[in-house]
Amino acid sequence: KNPVTQIEKNGYPDSIYINAAKIFQGIHTEKSKDGILVRYGDNSQSPMMPFKDEHCKRVSYELAFNALKYQDLLEEMLLNSNAYPCYSIPDELTSLLVVMLYDLQDRKFQKRKIFTEEELVAEVQEIGHYLYSYRTKLAAALARCRIKYDALSIEYFVPETISKQEQRASALPVWFWINTLKISLEDVIRDLEMKGLTKVESVADFNHYTFAVDQHCHDVLVFPSSLREELLNLDLFANCKLLLQ
Numbered sequence: 001k002n003p004v005t006q007i008e009k010n011g012y013p014d015s016i017y018i019n020a021a022k023i024f025q026g027i028h029t030e031k032s033k034d035g036i037l038v039r040y041g042d043n044s045q046s047p048m049m050p051f052k053d054e055h056c057k058r059v060s061y062e063l064a065f066n067a068l069k070y071q072d073l074l075e076e077m078l079l080n081s082n083a084y085p086c087y088s089i090p091d092e093l094t095s096l097l098v099v100m101l102y103d104l105q106d107r108k109f110q111k112r113k114i115f116t117e118e119e120l121v122a123e124v125q126e127i128g129h130y131l132y133s134y135r136t137k138l139a140a141a142l143a144r145c146r147i148k149y150d151a152l153s154i155e156y157f158v159p160e161t162i163s164k165q166e167q168r169a170s171a172l173p174v175w176f177w178i179n180t181l182k183i184s185l186e187d188v189i190r191d192l193e194m195k196g197l198t199k200v201e202s203v204a205d206f207n208h209y210t211f212a213v214d215q216h217c218h219d220v221l222v223f224p225s226s227l228r229e230e231l232l233n234l235d236l237f238a239n240c241k242l243l244l245q
Helices: 003-010 014-027 054-069 071-080 091-106 122-133 135-148 160-171 185-194 225-232
Strands: 174-178 210-213 220-223 242-244
Touching: 014 054, 014 091, 014 122, 054 071, 054 091, 071 091, 071 135, 091 122, 091 135, 122 135, 174 225, 220 225
Parallel strands: none
Antiparallel strands: 174 220, 174 242, 210 220
16 A cells, blocks of 8 residues: 555654644634634744645645634534643644644544654644543543534534535546656556556546546546545556646
């Protein structure tokens, strides 16, 4: 398996949390002064860390937007578990706290694996240890929220407007450019067919493991949306021979 997949199952490198927190800081929902219980300080002075590659950039944005989707739930978990406020964690790190809490619950509150080759960041390590020490109370707070709202899963807490947007987006096919500086159309088709995919004439002929050449751009391939994650783990994508549109 691609080593990136292994990282995702155990958490992310510290740089991804830092960058996701920076992105989240710029997009999080501002509450009215009367309703502010969780405070986000100004971390505009802290720089983004360089993205290792396109995949790390994509994962950082996904993590930030997932935290945004569940911001209200994550804040309620922090407050109900008494993990917030914490006087050793300044307001400037609240975004990092929320982003890392989303990831912790997504891993079912399991401990994050530290990879020896990654660059460690003191703030990420501190907040990671802090949240993990509260894992039982945070899990209980999540359970109480689900009981309170009769929610079978956390998807219940996604705002309706975002939920509708996701439903529309998930039904759309995905397009990949062929990087013709590295590989030809014929070689890409041969590689995909060796992996069990079948070339069809158009989107109308799609079932799960199929793809088509775009009718207008012959260096673009179209796939069913259900294949998106599998495609992003292919060597063709990792080696930049296919580029997600």
